[in-house]
Amino acid sequence: MSHALDETSTFTPAFDGAGLIGAIVQDAADGTVLMFAHMNAEALDLTRRTGLVHFWSRSRGKLWLKGETSGETFKVVSLHVDCDQDCLLVRVTPQGKGNACHTGRRSCFYRRVTGTGLAFES
């Protein structure tokens, strides 16, 4: 890893071959990890300019304001980038009912991996 990436104060997000960067979404209030999705340059720019989290939907092949249909938007509290600038961490205040996952649950990580399969926790 180059020193240029991990000790610079210049933001140069390392988009992958598909033009995407991963983004971890964390509840700023209590640290719960809510979801993980991808941003392209436009989604990142819109997230920074509007203060609402935008993603690039790989399944739908389109820009996506998180919560645009469900109302479950995320208000940005802070945005961080990791050492090699290929992952983002977005701390948010969930809006709407606070059910971030499309299944209606608060977090997408509602199943624990056990020795034999998955255990539902919500």
Next chain:
Amino acid sequence: MSHALDETSTFTPAFDGAGLIGAIVQDAADGTVLMFAHMNAEALDLTRRTGLVHFWSRSRGKLWLKGETSGETFKVVSLHVDCDQDCLLVRVTPQGKGNACHTGRRSCFYRRVTGTGLAFES
């Protein structure tokens, strides 16, 4: 997204075209997001069997016991998968000195994205 993936109790991690799945590492004690890296099937299996986090290093093209040289290993507390089973959340107890990042910092997310660039927080 198929119902089969988001409501099943069968663990079927959705490895990508390169055979990898993203893994968010979070400190189980206080919720700090420490790093993000990738696992292949072998790294995931070793993580589950040994209780120590393993990754696939994309830059080095090899299996990687996190902390094998630095001593900064991660003891697994819990493992979760998200709704579409293409991202893992590993809650850990950091071992060693608790400096997970290769730069010697506790977390890889030590820089905040500001309006003009990056602000170092550690």
